[in-house]
Amino acid sequence: MTAVAERPAPTAVPPEDRPIEDLAAALDAATAGLTELDDDARRTAEGLRHALDDLHRAALVHVIRTLRADERGKELLFALVDEPAVRMVLLAHQLIKPDPTTLARRALEQVRPQLQSHGGDVSLDRVEEGVVYVRLSGACNGCSMSAVTMRNGVEEVLRQVLPGCAVEVLPNEPGPALIPLGEVGLRPGAADPNWRRTGPLDEFPSGRLVRVVLPGQPGEEVPVVVINVDGQLAAYRDSCAHLGLSLADSEVDPATGEITCPWHGHRFDGLSGESRTLPGAQLDPLPLRVEDGHVWVRTRS
Structure with a gap:
């Protein structure tokens, strides 16, 4: 029937x-x-x-x-x-097409879950004259091969919906360089041994770069630098993006949060890690969280 x-x-x-x-x-x-x-x-x-x-x-x-x-x-x-x-x-009826901004935003929504699963994210700034301007944050905003792969993935999905477009990654605007624990799915402490407690929050005063050495893989130590820019904290591996030398004695501009490497004078944005003097260079960020008055850094993915 x-x-x-x-x-x-x-x-x-x-x-x-x-x-x-x-x-x-x-x-x-x-x-x-x-x-x-x-x-x-x-x-x-x-x-x-x-x-x-x-x-x-x-x-x-x-x-x-x-x-x-x-x-x-x-x-x-x-x-x-x-x-x-x-x-x-x-x-x-396909008589009009979504505007480029809508298409780009939809495309980024497709890759956002994958980026967030690796501690990163992407946001659309604007689409202008055939160029899509995006900002990468968290683990995507680094210079490692995984970050490069993520950037390539963002560019690929954008070009699928906007053929022939150029993609430009903008430096991050000043803001918290924190990766929420909910996005990595783990909380610091015994439940996740990869999160390491560095010290009380007051040991990281504003306008200062503090070096700490944390446990990594068994038998490994991970040198880390933590910067406080007007109450916003970020953590990086203690390795200059130029020659990999220590940033421990770097100068920090208290007004802008800019880090100046003591070895060759290369300058980096304190909250995004992007180089101001070496195009394409980037400090290697680490997830950071303030929990119960202490600063936690995740040393392993």
């Missing part, structure tokens, strides 16, 4: 006065109901739907072409596209 999809109950509210979310939900429910039909009925229903779609598309194309032919019509068309219901229908 052929199953028949339930027809939505009639409503006293005309469609044009109903919320767009309700209309979309009703459409989704009707489409899902097609799966409950047997093969012959489903083919008939889908044929009817496609015929209606073709008719609607032909009518919409005619309306759009007529409006475009007149200057005043163009203004009206642009105004109509901003209406949610009109925009949804035009998008469904």
